[in-house]
Each structure stands twice: as C-alpha cells, then as structure tokens.
Amino acid sequence: MKKLATYGVKPHDAALKADGKQWSLMEKLLLGLTLDQYIGQVLRNKLNWVLAIIFAIGIPVIIYRFIFSLGAVTHASYDYPWGLFLGFGLFCMVPLSASGFMLGTTVEIFGRHDFEPIERLALLNGLLGYFFAVVYLLVDLGQPWRLSYPMVYSFGPAAVLFLVGWHVATYLSVQVAEVSTAFFEWIGFKRGYDFIRKGTVGLTVAGIILSTLHQGALGALFLYAPGKVHPLWYSSAFQWIHFFTSSIPAGLSMVICVSTIVIYTMKWRCDQRFIDNLDRITISLAKGAAMGLSTYLIIKLIAVAHDNEWAYLATGWGTWWLLEIVGFVFAPLVLLSYAIRHKLVGLCRVGAFWVVAGIILNRLNTALITFNWQLYQEIPHKFEIIISVTIFAIYVTTYRFILNRLPILYKFKPQADE
Amino acid sequence: MSKITRRKFLAGSAAGGAAMMMTPAKKAFAAGSFEGFPDGMGVLVDLTRCVGCRTCEAACNVEQKLPEPALPFDDTSVFDEMHHGQKRRTTDKAYTIVNRYEPKSADEPxxxxxxxxxxxxxxxxxxxFVNAYKKTPEGAVIYNSKVCVGCRNCMIACPFHIPAYTYSSVLNPVIKKCIFCYDTRLKEGRPPACVESCPQQVMTFGKRKDLMVIAHERIKKNPGKYVDHVYGEKEVGGTGWFYLSNVPFEEAGFDVNLPKKPIIDNVKDFLAIVPMVLTIWPALFTGFHLLATKGKSHGHGDDNSHDKQEGH
Known part of the structure; x- marks a missing residue:
C-alpha cells in the first residue's frame, strides 16, 4: 500500500468519490483500488505469505478435529479436561479484549472525548477478541452444535459457566451494536448509525456490567477446583476480583500493542487525527494500565496474606509465582511508571507488550501450568498448538481485513463535507 | 380483567412459595447446608477387608455393558501400571478400578x-451450566447425556477426579462415570453390582445415615484397628460412599486436604455479588456519566476542543 501511495493512489475513505459519485460495494471491498492493484499489494505483503503457510497447515488440522474427534487432536486427558483451546483461547483472549468497555466508559460515560481517536479501535479489539474466544470454545466443546442449550433448552443457573455463557453472548451483541456504527458509516446507512448512537450510553453501561461479571466469572470458574489450582494462584475470596482487576491493564495494554503494530505497518490507513493523537493517548492508556497493575499487585499480595500462604513462596512453585509477580507485574509496572514520568512513548509500548505477556502467563498458570500441581504437568498435543495458532492467525487476518476497510483508524468523511 | 379472588391469590402465593422452596432444593443450592436426602442410600467401604481381587471391576463391566479391557480382570499387573507417575484412574471404559498402595504404617499392601x-x-x-446432573432421592448422582454440551467443567470441578469423557466420539461425546447402577438396580432398592459381587464383603449397602452409625461402631468396637476417621463423612459436605481404613488416609492415596464444606460454598460469595452488580452498576455509572458530562457538549467527534488536553 505504501508503494501505491507514491503513485498517487488514495484509499477509500469517504462516502463519495472525489468526483462526487457513489462507491460501489466491490470498490469498497477492494479499498478503492483496481483488482490488479489490490492483488498486487496482497502478494507483496510478506505477512500474507506467513498467514498462508499457517492456514495451509492449520486448516486441515481443524477439519481433522471435526472428522476424527477431539481425542485425535488432544491428549484426551481426563485430568486436564481444559487444554490450550480454553487455557489460551478463552482465558487469555477475554481479558485482552477488556479494552472495549474500558475505552467505551472513558469516552461515553466520563465524556473524555480526547480519547475518541482510539475508541473504535478499542471497541473492535473487544469485539474480535470475544468473537474468537467463542471460536476457540466451539473447537473445544464436545458437542458445539449444542452451544445454545444453556440459553434456550436446559438451564443450570447456579453454575458460574452459565453466567459466563449468558454474559459473553449478551456482551457480544452489545459489542456488535457498538462497532456497527462504523459499519453503518461504511455502507452508508445513516439511519442505522443515528439509531445506535442514541443508545450509546445504555450500551456502554451494559458493557460495564457484563464485563465486570464475566471477567470475574472466568476467575470464579476455578473456585470449583480448590485442590487442583495451586494455592498461590487460588483465592476463594478474591479470585474473581483478581481476574477482573488484571483484565483492566490487559485490555489497555492490548490497545497500545495493536495501535503500535498498526502505526508501524498500516500507517496509510490512519488519518492525521489518529497519527497526531496516538503518542499522547498511548501515554494516557499506559497510565491507566499502570494504575490497574499496581492495584492488581497489591491485591495479589493481600490474597497470599489472607490465606497465609507465605510458606509456599519457599517452594519451587513459589519461585515460579515470584517470577510471574516480580518479572511480569512489578517489572513492567516500574518500566511503565518510568516511561510515563519521562513521556517516553516507545518504552510505554515495550511495557504494554510486557504486560500482555504477563497476563497470558497468569492465565496459563491458573488454567494449565499450576493446575493439578499435585499430580503431573502436561504439555499440550502438537495438533492442539497448531489449531490454537491457526485460530489466532484467522483472528489476525479478520482484524486486518476490518481495519483496512471500516472507519476504525480513520474518520469517515461524511457526505455533507463533499 | 377478572378480579383476583382471595382464593386465587392464596393459591398463587402458595404456588410461588412452593416454587421458591423447590428451586434451591432441586439444585442443592439452598442457603445454609444441604446434608443429603434423608433416605439416601450409601455404601460403607472397609479398606481393611479388600484383597484386590478386582471382582467388583468385572461386575461393573458386565452390569454397565462396558467394552472388554485390554488385560483380563484377574491380571494383577495392572496394579503396577503408572500413567504420568499416577496410579490408574476411572475412565470412560471403567467406572470403577482397584489400586494397590504400600502404606508406610503397615506391613501389608x-x-x-x-x-x-x-x-x-x-x-x-x-x-x-445445562443441569445435566441430578442427585436422586435414592442417593445416586446421575447424568443426562441428552443435554450435555461437552464443556467438561464437571471434570474440572470433581474433587475426586472421577468423570471421564469419550473424547474419541465425533458426534456424541459424553461424560462417563459410575451412576450407582441407578437405572438397573438402585431404583428398585437393590445394591449396585460391585457391592453384590464382592467376595470379601468389603462394601456394605444401606441408608447412608444407618451406615454412618455402623462405621463409628466398628471403629469403637475394634480399638486400635482403624484410624478414627470416616473418610467421606464430612469431606466436601459428605459423600454417599465413605471409607474406613487401618492406615492414615493419605497413605491410601486419599486427598486429605479437601474442604469439609461442599465445593459450591467456595463459589457462593461470587454468585452473591452478581445481582448486586446487576442492580447497582447501572445507577452508579449513569450517575458518573451525568456528573462527568454536566454542562459539556455531548457532541461526538465534531467536538475537538479537548484534543489538545493532556490525559490524566
């Protein structure tokens, strides 16, 4: 795309063409390029080749799973009923997608319109993260075609998973509505846009409620396994609040990470408003993340004190716990604080990637690594890893497809301006 | 609209009251503690009597129409089998298994x-989350495979590592576990196949509360023989099957760190905050919104006056 721009090609970014004509849907899908130009830039992009290789290997494995059962692609373990699909796909993707409700709250509830340039990116990040968490879930469920059973057919309302199911489903609809404003602009459906905009505050508040509960509920799921999760990662009183609180720096850092990737690889798609504001917003988001992280650090320590688990710190698991807390919570916190103090955007970005890694480590620790600490550790089956990577690649592809087209990184020039 | 008569009103409130009484009982989710159905059946297992003949395994296999095992039931080499450093466990093809332990405080296995x-x-x-399980008044925990989605949360939750899953099935994978021979025996008041088959009378079948009295009497009448503990009396809120042993239970592979309260008690604190968040958050955050945006433009996008401000 960069190369095309030097030839004076301009991507689709307004309701009408420069000559005042309407864009056709095909032209919109091709970003306003001709077909040859479009294919040319697809082939030039090296990431596309990497993705193509992943799909060539991974998609047959996914098909293999649905033909030859879950047992063919996992260790079919009775002791580790939840493997990488849920350990990574559900427990990591969901906190990293908390950005939607965080930025929605900042802009729509607190009226901080200075965060607006990044609001839509945060909302999209939320929507896609949740959507793909459900995709991971569908691969993992024994009978995915029964996914709607807890909604319509057989209720188990005392179960935490019942709450997770309902909330993720409802929240996905809320997020679809929130992101649909960008889609309505893009297809030129003004009445739809106006209708959704009117309900923004309601949608955002619904998003906060649902996020509080299901982010916490993912933690509460492990309350069913008091003897299985290592005591340092388990807290019957605070588990849900650990998961909820850590989702705040997770979501904010994820937005910093995505915006960093975007500004380095897709700058052509960002408008001047996004580019000019990004450094300032990055530092502000990092501030939020640092505050969330420091709160999280303290409540993690309180949980150890509450259950009087200090003795565990002297064990091997204790060293592993200290590595997570010092290396992936405290260290990025120090880095972020330093970067914020000295307004170093680059360091804020490094810190954000660090935080994301720390959250992934924490969720994997809770769901897989320290799970069954008294039995044995299990390394996921190679097909399980391939499928997880493939779904993540589909996520990246979808993410990029939407960012290329919908007015997420740029502001749509409305008809009236032309 | 017809007027609501007093009779209708009373009937309605009685039904509502009954519904409220029923719901928690059905879900075993009442406030306070549920200590099992009064006439629930149970089994007392006396570990000191077991000789490891595996007859019970064979009986279960026949009763539940399970596939033939790789090694015959009289093969004792299975006691040396180790998977990931663990002794055998229940699977989708074996709802009950016998393991051998070498306790430190006894000479014999x-x-x-x-x-x-x-x-x-x-x-x-x-x-x-689909209510596939049911605790029957007879004491069995049974499972309805028709509604199971296959999330395997029950396998995560079970403190005894019991439920297994038919991972190899493509179209209808389900949970497999011991159901106390509910369909074929317990419903008619008969003991499960394993209990009936045991040549050593290791297991005693009866009403749970009666068996508990017997268990404590056995401890009292044989001083020094048993450890003074009935495993399963209090563990995770009490179990239908419970155990007597002559060695400390941890030496027989039991998890002795299980909470005395039911597992669900851990989760109740979280479940209690759910309705609070649902009712308080809307008012709280709409309030924040009104406070934060009073006197400010509600405009979206076209309001660039804040763009130059530093974020806090």
Missing part, C-alpha cells in the same frame, strides 16, 4: 476401590 463417591452436594452438579 492396601487395596482401594475407586468410583464416584456420590456426594451429597456434588461439585459436578453445581458446576454444570
């Missing part, structure tokens, strides 16, 4: 039969 313990307030049941 000890055998222990493992199967579903049929908890009074089962963790599998309370963790299931």
């Amino acid at each position: 000890l055998y222990r039969k493992i199967q579903c313990n049929h908890c009074n307030e089962p963790a599998c049941l309370t963790s299931c």
Whole structure:
C-alpha cells in the first residue's frame, strides 16, 4: 500500500468519490483500488505469505478435529479436561479484549472525548477478541452444535459457566451494536448509525456490567477446583476480583500493542487525527494500565496474606509465582511508571507488550501450568498448538481485513463535507 | 380483567412459595447446608477387608455393558501400571478400578476401590451450566447425556477426579462415570453390582445415615484397628460412599486436604455479588456519566476542543 501511495493512489475513505459519485460495494471491498492493484499489494505483503503457510497447515488440522474427534487432536486427558483451546483461547483472549468497555466508559460515560481517536479501535479489539474466544470454545466443546442449550433448552443457573455463557453472548451483541456504527458509516446507512448512537450510553453501561461479571466469572470458574489450582494462584475470596482487576491493564495494554503494530505497518490507513493523537493517548492508556497493575499487585499480595500462604513462596512453585509477580507485574509496572514520568512513548509500548505477556502467563498458570500441581504437568498435543495458532492467525487476518476497510483508524468523511 | 379472588391469590402465593422452596432444593443450592436426602442410600467401604481381587471391576463391566479391557480382570499387573507417575484412574471404559498402595504404617499392601463417591452436594452438579446432573432421592448422582454440551467443567470441578469423557466420539461425546447402577438396580432398592459381587464383603449397602452409625461402631468396637476417621463423612459436605481404613488416609492415596464444606460454598460469595452488580452498576455509572458530562457538549467527534488536553 505504501508503494501505491507514491503513485498517487488514495484509499477509500469517504462516502463519495472525489468526483462526487457513489462507491460501489466491490470498490469498497477492494479499498478503492483496481483488482490488479489490490492483488498486487496482497502478494507483496510478506505477512500474507506467513498467514498462508499457517492456514495451509492449520486448516486441515481443524477439519481433522471435526472428522476424527477431539481425542485425535488432544491428549484426551481426563485430568486436564481444559487444554490450550480454553487455557489460551478463552482465558487469555477475554481479558485482552477488556479494552472495549474500558475505552467505551472513558469516552461515553466520563465524556473524555480526547480519547475518541482510539475508541473504535478499542471497541473492535473487544469485539474480535470475544468473537474468537467463542471460536476457540466451539473447537473445544464436545458437542458445539449444542452451544445454545444453556440459553434456550436446559438451564443450570447456579453454575458460574452459565453466567459466563449468558454474559459473553449478551456482551457480544452489545459489542456488535457498538462497532456497527462504523459499519453503518461504511455502507452508508445513516439511519442505522443515528439509531445506535442514541443508545450509546445504555450500551456502554451494559458493557460495564457484563464485563465486570464475566471477567470475574472466568476467575470464579476455578473456585470449583480448590485442590487442583495451586494455592498461590487460588483465592476463594478474591479470585474473581483478581481476574477482573488484571483484565483492566490487559485490555489497555492490548490497545497500545495493536495501535503500535498498526502505526508501524498500516500507517496509510490512519488519518492525521489518529497519527497526531496516538503518542499522547498511548501515554494516557499506559497510565491507566499502570494504575490497574499496581492495584492488581497489591491485591495479589493481600490474597497470599489472607490465606497465609507465605510458606509456599519457599517452594519451587513459589519461585515460579515470584517470577510471574516480580518479572511480569512489578517489572513492567516500574518500566511503565518510568516511561510515563519521562513521556517516553516507545518504552510505554515495550511495557504494554510486557504486560500482555504477563497476563497470558497468569492465565496459563491458573488454567494449565499450576493446575493439578499435585499430580503431573502436561504439555499440550502438537495438533492442539497448531489449531490454537491457526485460530489466532484467522483472528489476525479478520482484524486486518476490518481495519483496512471500516472507519476504525480513520474518520469517515461524511457526505455533507463533499 | 377478572378480579383476583382471595382464593386465587392464596393459591398463587402458595404456588410461588412452593416454587421458591423447590428451586434451591432441586439444585442443592439452598442457603445454609444441604446434608443429603434423608433416605439416601450409601455404601460403607472397609479398606481393611479388600484383597484386590478386582471382582467388583468385572461386575461393573458386565452390569454397565462396558467394552472388554485390554488385560483380563484377574491380571494383577495392572496394579503396577503408572500413567504420568499416577496410579490408574476411572475412565470412560471403567467406572470403577482397584489400586494397590504400600502404606508406610503397615506391613501389608492396601487395596482401594475407586468410583464416584456420590456426594451429597456434588461439585459436578453445581458446576454444570445445562443441569445435566441430578442427585436422586435414592442417593445416586446421575447424568443426562441428552443435554450435555461437552464443556467438561464437571471434570474440572470433581474433587475426586472421577468423570471421564469419550473424547474419541465425533458426534456424541459424553461424560462417563459410575451412576450407582441407578437405572438397573438402585431404583428398585437393590445394591449396585460391585457391592453384590464382592467376595470379601468389603462394601456394605444401606441408608447412608444407618451406615454412618455402623462405621463409628466398628471403629469403637475394634480399638486400635482403624484410624478414627470416616473418610467421606464430612469431606466436601459428605459423600454417599465413605471409607474406613487401618492406615492414615493419605497413605491410601486419599486427598486429605479437601474442604469439609461442599465445593459450591467456595463459589457462593461470587454468585452473591452478581445481582448486586446487576442492580447497582447501572445507577452508579449513569450517575458518573451525568456528573462527568454536566454542562459539556455531548457532541461526538465534531467536538475537538479537548484534543489538545493532556490525559490524566
């Protein structure tokens, strides 16, 4: 795309063409390029080749799973009923997608319109993260075609998973509505846009409620396994609040990470408003993340004190716990604080990637690594890893497809301006 | 609209009241503690009597129409089998298994039969989001494969590592576990196949509360023989199957760190905050919105006056 721009090609970014004509849907899908130009830039992009290789290997494995059962692609373990699909796909993707409700709250509830340039990116990040968490879930469920059973057919309302199911489903609809404003602009459906905009505050508040509960509920799921999760990662009183609180720096850092990737690889798609504001917003988001992280650090320590688990710190698991807390919570916190103090955007970005890694480590620790600490550790089956990577690649592809087209990184020039 | 008569009103409130009484009982989710159905059946297992003949395994295999095992039931080499450093466990092809232990405090090996313990307030049941599990008044924990989605949360929740899953099935994978021979025997008041088949009378079948009295009497009448503890009396809220042993229970492979309260008690604190968040958050955050944006433009996008401000 960069190369095309030097030839004076301009991507689709307004309701009408420069000559005042309407864009056709095909032209919109091709970003306003001709077909040859479009294919040319697809082939030039090296990431596309990497993705193509992943799909060539991974998609047959996914098909293999649905033909030859879950047992063919996992260790079919009775002791580790939840493997990488849920350990990574559900427990990591969901906190990293908390950005939607965080930025929605900042802009729509607190009226901080200075965060607006990044609001839509945060909302999209939320929507896609949740959507793909459900995709991971569908691969993992024994009978995915029964996914709607807890909604319509057989209720188990005392179960935490019942709450997770309902909330993720409802929240996905809320997020679809929130992101649909960008889609309505893009297809030129003004009445739809106006209708959704009117309900923004309601949608955002619904998003906060649902996020509080299901982010916490993912933690509460492990309350069913008091003897299985290592005591340092388990807290019957605070588990849900650990998961909820850590989702705040997770979501904010994820937005910093995505915006960093975007500004380095897709700058052509960002408008001047996004580019000019990004450094300032990055530092502000990092501030939020640092505050969330420091709160999280303290409540993690309180949980150890509450259950009087200090003795565990002297064990091997204790060293592993200290590595997570010092290396992936405290260290990025120090880095972020330093970067914020000295307004170093680059360091804020490094810190954000660090935080994301720390959250992934924490969720994997809770769901897989320290799970069954008294039995044995299990390394996921190679097909399980391939499928997880493939779904993540589909996520990246979808993410990029939407960012290329919908007015997420740029502001749509409305008809009236032309 | 017809007027609501007093009779209708009373009938309505009675039905509502009954519904409220029923719901928690059905879900074993009442406030306070549920200590099992009064006439629930149970099994007392006396580990000192077990010789490891595996007859119970064979009986279960026939009764539940399970596939033939790789090694015959009289092959004792299975006691040396180790998977990931663990002794055998229940699978989708074996609902009960016997393991051998070498306790430090006894000269002879000890055998222990493992199967579903049929908890009074089962963790599998309370963790299931489609209510596939049921604790029957007869004491069995049974499972309805017709509604199971296959999330395997029950396997996460079970403190005894009992439920297994037919991972190899493509179209209809389900949970497999001991159901106390509910369909074929317990419903008619008969003991399960394993109990009936045991040549050593290791297991005693009866009403749970009666068996508990017998268990304590056996400890009292044989001073020094048993450890003074009935495993399963209090563990995770009490189980339908419970055990007597001559060695400390941890030496027979039991998890002695399990909470005395049902697993669901851990989760109740979280479940209690759910309605609070649902009712308080809307008012709280709409309030924040009104406070934060009073006197400010509600405009979206076209309001660039804040763009130059530094974020806090």
